[in-house]
Amino acid sequence: MTQVRVLVGTRKGAFILTSDGQRDKWDVSGPHFAGWEMYHLKGSPADPNRIYASQTSGWFGQMIQRSDDGGKTWYQPGIKPGDVPRPGPEFKPAPNKFVYDTSAETGKPLTTHQFYDGTQHPWEFKRVWHLEPSLTDANAVYAGVEDAALFRSTDGGENWQELPGLRGHGTGPHWQPGAGGMCLHTIILDPSDPNRIYIAISAAGAFRTDDGGKSWKPINKGLFSKYIPNPTAEIGHCVHHIAMNPKRPGVLFMQKHWDVMRSDNAGDQWTKISGNLPTDFGFVIDVHAHEPETVYVIPIKSDGEHFVHEGKLRVYRSKTGGHEWEPLSRGLPQKDCYVNVLRDAMSVDTLDECGIYFGTTGGQVYASADAGDSWNPIVRDLPAVLSVEVQTLK
Secondary structure (H helix, E strand, C coil): CCEEEEEEEECCEEEEEEEECCCCCCEEEEEECCCCEEEEEEEECCEEEEEEEEEEECCCEEEEEEECCCCCCCECCCCCCCCCCCCCCCCCCCCCCEECCCECCCCCECCEEECCCCCEEECCCCEEEEEEECCCCCCCEEEEEECCEEEEECCCCCCEEECHHHHCCCCHHHCCCECCECEEEEEEECCCCCCCEEEEEECCEEEEECCCCCCCEECCCCCCCCCCCCCCCCCCCCEEEEEECCCCCCCEEEEECECEEEECCCCCCCEECCCCCCCCECCCEEECCCCCCCEEECCECCCCCCCEHHHCCCEEEECCCCCCCEEECCCCCCCCCCCCCCCECEEECCCCCCCEEEECCCCCEEEECCCCCCCEEEECCCCCEEEEEEEEEC
16 A cells, blocks of 8 residues: 655654555654754665664764664664663763764875865764665665765664765865855765765755765856855855756756756756746755656745745746746745745655645645645644655555
């Protein structure tokens, strides 16, 4: 029987929402890890029961959680089964076992980065922003962290090793933090080429590897950012999110700090497709599961006012790859709505009638079972939503 599982990370725990293929009635499980910031949860395409989660707090630090039964029970890789630490005076979280590679391509330690003002800052591990399981191996998973670096585990999250070619790229010491920190927040695996990976960093830009992570190239040509010293520089652009339809992996869509962009050549060149959007500032962008030219964004008023334009929650859809945009508002609040939708808080299912899902900082998760024509809140009053991912189980 077809099932849809929506994985929701919030400021105060994780929630799992499940429904059948009709998607009109939903069961809510949670909160899992109540009180913890759950930056991201994502299921493995190779195993429908495997879910990875990034759990963090200012008090106890960063942990990775793993479920092997669809979220019913959880295991923290790195500790002995049954010896689960719990908050309290004696609480000692398991080590992350994230091992930075401290040698750059030059063979010299690469432990600092230099801001535009010339000051040096240590390279620090703060949190895991995004987890991206392998398309083919349930025990392989990538992690994007702050300060920006890319890690990979091949043993289900027990141990993590940095892919040093990214941070060791010649531009690495000059990456800058965005308002949310210097985070690696987007990881896209190319289903047609196992050696090709795309990542995005705020505020450095987008990068691509074609050799499994050994070497990387910036893919920011065509981006313009007026607030950096060189508006068309190779690096320094605040990319908020990138999306791809797996059926056409060479075509990418980007929501930048300002501007919605498109690339038809794997990121080698970008063109602006903001068109008739009321504002082209925003965080999320996603692509219809079966229509590679159908794209979704949620415009936010500005980088100073992080809430939806005109107090109206509207998803904008383009069926022409970004040339024309239409507002989708049926079932969404159209008055006095001042929520934000964060960069990892939109996802799609792969049912024949593609479902679209997003979560807000007001704690609502909305779903559309008809590709965006109409919307319903499938859960309300959660803590602020940080991420939304969907598993389609058949």
